[in-house]
Amino acid sequence: MKNNMHFSNGKNKMHNNKDITDKQYIYAVARIRSKELTLFGKSDIEQLISCSTEMECLRILTDKGWGKDGSHTSEQILTSEREKTWELLKELVEDISVFNTFLYGNDYHNLKAAIKQVYRGTKGHNLYMSNCTLDPEVIIKAVSEHDFSLLPEYMRDIAEEAYQIQLRTGDSQLCDIVLDKAALDSIYAYGKESGNELISQYVELKVAAANINIAIRSVKTNKDEEFLKRALSECESLDINKLIECAIEGMEAIYDFLATTVYFEGVPALMESSQAFERWCDNLIINYIRPQKYNPFTLSPLAAYLLARENEIKTVRILLSGKRNDISDDIIRERLREMYV
Amino acid sequence: MEALNNYGIVLALLGAALAALVPGMASAKAVSMGGIAGAGVIAEDPSLFGKVLILQLLPGTQGIYGLIIAFITFSQIGVLGGSSDISFVKGALYFAACLPMIIVGYTSAIRQANASVASIGTVAKKPDQFGKAMIFPAMVETYAILAVLISILAVSGVTGLNI
Structure with a gap:
């Protein structure tokens, strides 16, 4: 799939892009x-x-207004916080499709889950994510009836390919790779087409970070060139052909290559661990979006708030997990992300 | 030239009308922007109503200044009573005298609205900084005041010219 693919019919796309670039979102930004x-x-x-203890943390979170009535476990509280964020954004913007960049990942996750369920002959809705551009029921129906015409045009071919891979070869990993790459391609292309600088830069960082992580993992698991070509998504800031060459050579070659790119500051983190690199990427995004705290107009402060909330929820999840597993405070502190405010 | 002199009053009236119209339109848009931002803040914290209202109203003054210029011009050109016998050149000068208010009134109202919206965001986060936040949009007012002063001086000055 090419990065310059088109997602929807021209009319919708133009309408959404006009919303993103022309609207000032004065009311929404003031509320944010x-x-x-x-x-x-x-x-x-x-x-x-x-x-x-974790329980003590949950008590503090509840006191601060986290969770909803009936949410008791940490996962329930975190899920309800994500729901609250999306409910707020849906209230603030007339057309939630301006945030499609942040939703496409969930669509592809749901497609993946539906294909796996059909392959295994199981049922259940707990695997599906809400807050997506497509109703999970539509995806389930499309996969179970093998009628991908129900899906949007940009998703049809890739859904068919992943479906055939899973059902004919039973290779779940390959199916995942195909869909993960398609998700990254969709996120990247929509982000770049959005005309919003913050969203455009966010997708650039997201895809580049994903490519680097895939390359590192493929070195560790001795994957071949074919695998890398199927898994890596094109982006402007990283030459993926060069990255593939380096990944075949080994870890040192990847470090040397990254040292010549705009991601050179992430190399020490990458040498430390993939978790440290992930943290470095998250911090990079937070530092990039931080100036939006002072921007009174456009969609950017809203997108920044969404990313800040995601970052906050991820940080609290890491913290709760650390408390649950009796990890020392210093180690937990090392794993935490920088906050937006 | 004699025929053109019949249009002197038209030009003068056009200048006065635009002085009321253009800054008025800009102020309406500007106050609306402040109101939209204010509504967003009040939705989260109604106690900030008073502070937000002041910031919303700041860019409304250009409309009032435009009205003043229009009123002064009307009284000088005889629309509100007296002689309306104005030469073409004098009519053009009245029109030119209204231009600072027309142009600066429009641009300053919109710019002031941007500053007001930003300050409303500041007040939403730090209500105790209201005083400082108010200064930023108020600074834009300076140029609207300069424009209204120049227009008043020019309109009054043109009246005294014997042309």
Whole structure:
């Protein structure tokens, strides 16, 4: 799939892009300014770290308004926080498709889940993610009836390919790779077409980071060139052909190559561990979006708030997981992301 | 030239009408922008209504200044009573005298609205910084005031010219 593919019919795409580039979102940004006050800062995170148990953390989170009635476990609380963020954004923008960049990943996850369920002959809806551009029921129907015309045009061919791979070869990993690459391609192409600088830069970082992670993992698991060609997505800031060559040579070649790119500052983190590199990427995105705290117009502060909330939820998840597994405070602190506020 | 002199009053009236119209339109848009941002803040924290209202109203002054210029011009050219016998050149000068208010009134109202919206965002996050936040849009007012002063001086000055 090429990066310059088109997602929807021209009319919708133009309408959405016009919304993204022309609208000032004055009301929405003003509300987000107030909402930013409730985002966790360093002191809130330190307060959570100082808790001795996960339960104590959950109590503090509940006191701070996290979760909904009936959400008791950490996962329930985190899920409800993500839901709250999307409910707010749906309230603030007339057309939620301006955030499609952040939703396409969930569509492809749902497609993956549906194909796996059909292959295994199982049923259940707990595998599917909400907040996506396509109703999961449509995806389930398309896969179970093998009628991909129900899906949007940009998804049909790739859904058919992944379906055939899974059902004919039973190779779940290959099926995942095909869909993961398609998801990255979709996110990248929509982000670049959006005309919004923040979203465009976000997708650039996201795809480049994903490519680097895939290359590193493929070296560790001795994957061949064919695998890399199927898995890596094109992006402007990283020459994937060069990355593939380096991945075949080994880890040192990847480090040397990255040292010549705009991601050179991430090399020490990459040498440390893939988790450290992931943290470096997350921090890079947060540092990039931070100036949006002072931008009173456009979609960018809203997108920044969404990314800040995702970052906050991820940070709290890491923290809760650390507390659950009795990991020392210092190690938990090392794993945490920088906060937006 | 004699025939053209009949259009002196037209030009003068056009200048006065535009002085009321253009800054008025800009102020309406500007106050609306402030109102939209204000509504967003009030939705989250109604206690900020008073502070947000002041910031919303700041860019509304250009419309008032435009009205003043229009009113002064009307009274000078005899539309509100007296002689309306104005030469073409004098009519053109009245029109030119209204231009600072027409142009600066429009641009300053829109720019001030941007500053007001940004300050409303500041007040939403730090209500105790209202005083400082108000200064930023208020600074834009300077240029609207300069424009209205120049227009008043020019309109009054043109009246005294014997042309």
